[in-house]
Amino acid sequence: MSKDICQNLDSLQQRISNACEKAGRNPDEITLVAVSKMKPLSNIKEAFGCGQLHFGENRAKELQEKMGEYGEEEIQWHMVGNLQTNKIKYIVDRVNWIHSISKSKYLREIEKRASRIDRVVNTLVQINISGEDQKSGCEAEQLPEILEYAQGLDHVRIHGLMGMASFVDPDEVEQVRPQFAMLRKLRDEHRKYETENVSLDELSMGMTNDMEVAIEEGSTMLRVGRAIFGERNYT
Numbered sequence: 001m002s003k004d005i006c007q008n009l010d011s012l013q014q015r016i017s018n019a020c021e022k023a024g025r026n027p028d029e030i031t032l033v034a035v036s037k038m039k040p041l042s043n044i045k046e047a048f049g050c051g052q053l054h055f056g057e058n059r060a061k062e063l064q065e066k067m068g069e070y071g072e073e074e075i076q077w078h079m080v081g082n083l084q085t086n087k088i089k090y091i092v093d094r095v096n097w098i099h100s101i102s103k104s105k106y107l108r109e110i111e112k113r114a115s116r117i118d119r120v121v122n123t124l125v126q127i128n129i130s131g132e133d134q135k136s137g138c139e140a141e142q143l144p145e146i147l148e149y150a151q152g153l154d155h156v157r158i159h160g161l162m163g164m165a166s167f168v169d170p171d172e173v174e175q176v177r178p179q180f181a182m183l184r185k186l187r188d189e190h191r192k193y194e195t196e197n198v199s200l201d202e203l204s205m206g207m208t209n210d211m212e213v214a215i216e217e218g219s220t221m222l223r224v225g226r227a228i229f230g231e232r233n234y235t
């Protein structure tokens with residue numbers, strides 16, 4: 001699929017504006033993370049060239065390689081995929097956001113490594129909102145423990161929650177609304193855990209198929225791949 005990436009970004013911004021207008025929201029409240037997983041560096045360069053600043057990847061090694069191609073501060077890099085303790089070392093010196101904290105042991109590992117280089121890493125706690133076993137994220141009941149653990153850390157900040165809805169056909173996207181609403185409700189219910197380095201202002205939810213519903217339900221970070229870079233070829 002060869003499409004003009006800048007044109008895709010324009011159409012996407014239009015989709016975001018329309019959804020915001022419908023929801024009575026300001027598009028400035030929403031950060032668009034371009035998910036470039038499995039896509040070549042040339043695609044990232046093209047998107048960067050037309051003003052896209054936030055990029056997301058779902059594998060630590062791939063993220064590490066792509067981050068290495070850009071100077072510090074040029075791009076904001078987001079890790080959106082599953083974490084593994086032994087892979088955190090590949091990304092911690094450069095990644096700006098990690099969306100997929102599902103256990104306090106990941107926070108401990110990030111803190112350990114970020115403290116050595118005096119960095120602060122921005123994170124989100126991923127909740128399993130779809131209820132499907134194969135989807136990652138922690139259960140809602142684990143959230144207090146993770147937030148309390150984070151309160152004691154100096155090199156990790158929590159900014160909010162992330163959720164991935166069930167994968168449904170584009171015309172059935174209303175089905176995922178309760179999952180996004182649940183994430184927001186969970187956020188509202190845990191505001192009491194907010195401290196200097198724990199805030200719950202951000203909601204990372206919404207992808208190519210379900211971003212309009214996510215915006216209506218309060219998303220502040222969209223993670224969008226296919227609408228920008230086209231379909232991914234799985235080999």
Ligand SMILES: *Cc1c(COP(=O)(O)O)cnc(C)c1O
Pocket residue numbers: 035037058080081164207208209223224225226227
């Ligand atoms: C791939 C991926 C996305 C983007 O999905 P699209 O359907 O391509 O928009 C968002 N979030 C995560 C965690 C992903 O792995």
